[in-house]
Amino acid sequence: MEQYIIKGGNPLVGEVEIGGAKNAALAILAAGIMTDETVVIDNLPDVNDINVMLEAISGIGAMVQRVDRHTVRINGSGIHDFNIEYDYIKKIRASYYLLGALLGKYNRSQVALPGGCNIGSRPIDQHLKGFRALGADVDIENGKIVAEADKLKGTHLYFDVVSVGATINVMMAATMAEGLTIMENVAKEPHVVDVANFLNSMGANIRGAGTDVIKIKGVRSLHKTEYSIIPDQIEAGTFMFGAAATMGDVTVMNVIPKHLEATIAKLVDIGCEVEEFDDAVRVVAKRRPRCTQVKTLPYPGYPTDMQPQIGVTLALAEGASTITESIFENRFKYLDELARMGADVKIEGNTAVIRGVEKLSGARVSASDLRAGASLCIAGLAADGITIVDDIVYIQRGYECFEEKLRSLGGIIEKVSSEKDIKKFQLKVS
Ligand SMILES: CC(=O)N[C@H]1[C@@H](OP(=O)(O)OP(=O)(O)OC[C@H]2O[C@@H](n3ccc(=O)[nH]c3=O)[C@H](O)[C@@H]2O)O[C@H](CO)[C@@H](O)[C@@H]1O
Numbered sequence: 556m557e558q559y560i561i562k563g564g565n566p567l568v569g570e571v572e573i574g575g576a577k578n579a580a581l582a583i584l585a586a587g588i589m590t591d592e593t594v595v596i597d598n599l600p601d602v603n604d605i606n607v608m609l610e611a612i613s614g615i616g617a618m619v620q621r622v623d624r625h626t627v628r629i630n631g632s633g634i635h636d637f638n639i640e641y642d643y644i645k646k647i648r649a650s651y652y653l654l655g656a657l658l659g660k661y662n663r664s665q666v667a668l669p670g671g672c673n674i675g676s677r678p679i680d681q682h683l684k685g686f687r688a689l690g691a692d693v694d695i696e697n698g699k700i701v702a703e704a705d706k707l708k709g710t711h712l713y714f715d716v717v718s719v720g721a722t723i724n725v726m727m728a729a730t731m732a733e734g735l736t737i738m739e740n741v742a743k744e745p746h747v748v749d750v751a752n753f754l755n756s757m758g759a760n761i762r763g764a765g766t767d768v769i770k771i772k773g774v775r776s777l778h779k780t781e782y783s784i785i786p787d788q789i790e791a792g793t794f795m796f797g798a799a800a801t802m803g804d805v806t807v808m809n810v811i812p813k814h815l816e817a818t819i820a821k822l823v824d825i826g827c828e829v830e831e832f833d834d835a836v837r838v839v840a841k842r843r844p845r846c847t848q849v850k851t852l853p854y855p856g857y858p859t860d861m862q863p864q865i866g867v868t869l870a871l872a873e874g875a876s877t878i879t880e881s882i883f884e885n886r887f888k889y890l891d892e893l894a895r896m897g898a899d900v901k902i903e904g905n906t907a908v909i910r911g912v913e914k915l916s917g918a919r920v921s922a923s924d925l926r927a928g929a930s931l932c933i934a935g936l937a938a939d940g941i942t943i944v945d946d947i948v949y950i951q952r953g954y955e956c957f958e959e960k961l962r963s964l965g966g967i968i969e970k971v972s973s974e975k976d977i978k979k980f981q982l983k984v985s
């Protein structure tokens with residue numbers, strides 16, 4: 556089992572390249588099998604979730620060819636199996652996108668109920684409601700979702716909750732349904748727009764992605780395309796809060812500043828100086844952060860995937876902050892770990908009250924999920940002394956070269972896999 560070991564105290568300073576968005580890429584890879592022609596997808600992040608998705612689609616017969624570390628060629632003409640097995644699926648949440656993609660293309664799919672980060676109960680009723688509205692029979696059988704239709708037909712659908720996954724999944728299935736589908740109360744996240752743009756580049760007819768209503772005119776078939784995935788706003792935001800928590804000066808490169816507006820607004824709120832360029836954002840933190848109030852909301856609100864990053868920063872702020880988590884009920888687990896580092900936190904229902912302390916102190920902590928893990932590393936970099944972060948497999952799901960990027964900014968962090976490595980690091984930095 557690998558861990559990160561960190562010696563805190565150095566401000567993060569410098570420029571860091573941001574990779575492609577994991578959560579857009581996962582859906583786009585699934586959508587890529589919806590044509591029998593070859594699609595080329597670029598700016599893929601080289602992270603575990605993406606590799607699992609690629610294995611899953613090659614496991615059902617798609618040709619998957621790595622062109623280079625961030626580019627893949629996919630051809631879905633050889634798909635012979637509509638059944639995605641549990642082994643792949645339990646590892647990643649986004650496996651559910653294969654339901655919509657296979658159902659859209661072949662009118663049938665079977666996918667084991669999905670895994671992903673344990674951040675809440677994560678129902679998928681809205682996905683199934685959408686497939687049913689398109690005319691599919693959907694059942695849960697032996698831990699699998701089985702969806703089948705003679706023919707998918709356009710529909711008018713109102714989602715009961717705003718769901719990124721359901722919006723993308725039903726959009727994919729509706730792309731090849733007969734007639735017009737109107738989906739209301741949809742998610743507006745940049746990755747929803749990116750998937751719609753990808754499908755349109757394959758010949759789909761999707762309008763309105765990025766607004767509350769998406770209209771899809773079904774097409775008979777999709778064709779080849781070459782497509783580059785948008786930058787990962789969550790990876791970018793993680794480094795931006797890295798600057799805030801360590802009182803550093805970090806420029807995130809290759810980003811779309813518009814996608815970072817909610818994050819930037821909060822950084823300004825807590826006293827950082829933020830400079831926006833065409834495709835970069837610089838965050839300078841000259842002083843201890845100020846306290847603030849945060850509520851996570853669907854885009855364009857403050858993202859739940861950025862909640863732990865601001866949480867660890869506010870643990871060091873002047874005054875008392877509150878964070879209300881309104882998307883996932885189980886996303887405060889990192890606060891127990893942060894308390895082990897000296898943070899003053901109290902959780903009341905879906906609100907955390909964080910009274911800032913002047914210093915955190917290094918401790919052994921455990922990543923409970925992807926963003927929690929990355930944020931505990933940021934806390935370790937800001938803390939006095941040595942922090943060990945266990946269970947970094949979660950972080951590897953979604954951050955490419957995380958420790959290398961932090962080291963390039965002056966952070967002292969290493970990946971270790973034994974007590975001997977830990978002792979060696981301790982000797983080196985003492
Ligand atoms: C792989 C991926 O892209 N994961 C992201 C995706 O997850 P995911 O797609 O699972 O998240 P959703 O947007 O679907 O969930 C939003 C809310 O809707 C609820 N809900 C969702 C679907 C459903 O059928 N019924 C239902 O009640 C969920 O419990 C949650 O409270 O969006 C989340 C919200 O931005 C992010 O935190 C995740 O990183």
Ligand SMILES: C=C(OP(=O)(O)O)C(=O)O
Nearest residue numbers: 648649671672860925926
């Ligand atoms: C929660 C996340 O991923 P997933 O939905 O795949 O668990 C995330 O990307 O922060």
